[in-house]
Amino acid sequence: MRIIAGLLLLLISAAGSARPVSYVGGWTLIEESNRQSTAALIHYTPSPSWSLGLRSEWVRDEDYAITSLQPTYLLKRWFGQDYQANIYLQGGIGLASGTSGNPLSSTTAAYAGVIADWETRRFFLGYNARYVDAGHFGDNAMQLVRVGWAPYEGDTQDLHTWLMLEVDHRPESKDPVSVTPLLRFFRGPALLEVGFNIVDPTPLLNFTYRF
């Protein structure tokens, strides 16, 4: 049942974790699945500095899901001829509900986080931290660092390929620190990430599509 629900979430959504604020008037579909949760998000960008999304996240082992409104604010972007760097603030407020027969009643949930990245056409460095308070379903915190390297520089509309390594820290997990090697494929408006957590054996699958 969990697998079917997860696949459904994957199918109804579409797309990865790069650039949480798009161009003005742009929509983005995002699916993220890691060792803790599976999430689908659609967001709209009304201004170059912020976006507003609707996010549904299923925390698989804890048997609850959060459906929330998620604003993201671009706090600062640095531009260079060969690089770009960003700091985003992200939050969300919504409803947490039990799944898989969890008898707990629905309750308000909220979260806040920060995303930072620095990227050239060959190197990537990113940091993400988030704290979630889901009422009687519990709270959790996470932070992760990701480094990436592109073996070649793809031009516009080429297939861009990245080798990445993600280290995440989830203090409440039985394995507080874990490592996920992953591949990122990127072409035009679509981004796909496929990896496998080698400490807490779980696949990682992220997909992003912009339109």
Next chain:
Amino acid sequence: MNMMSRFLMALLFLLLSTAVWSQHEHGQAHEHEHEHEHEQSVSENTADAASVTPATGRLTTTPEIEAALANGGTAVVADVLGVVCDFCAVAMNKIFGKQEEVAAVYVDLDTKALNLVFKPGASLDDEAIAALAVQAGYRISAVHRNAAVLGS
């Protein structure tokens, strides 16, 4: 599976991936043909437009750009800061492609340039181009027009 096995599997995964993708010969998949040399930027990483060395300032042609030029359009090449991936190109294409004045648009990641051809008799001034780039999430560091753009 113990930790060492997992680590070795991950290492193997990365090595195989590197081997496979390093076979990709950059440029073979290009559907367009650049009429310029792919010069990498000559400056070190910089933090603002003022210290940026301009890119080639030469128009990158695509079938759409050639058709727009053949129709009597005028060309502009704008050097863009921060374009490092296809999402950047998509954003610029979407924003500029919606403009009435624009007949063809192409963002070249190699030259870090926005290539525009306007419809005959139409144009956007430098300030308008810069403002539209901001809507896409980027910054323009220089705008090159007409003869210089076409290399004549």
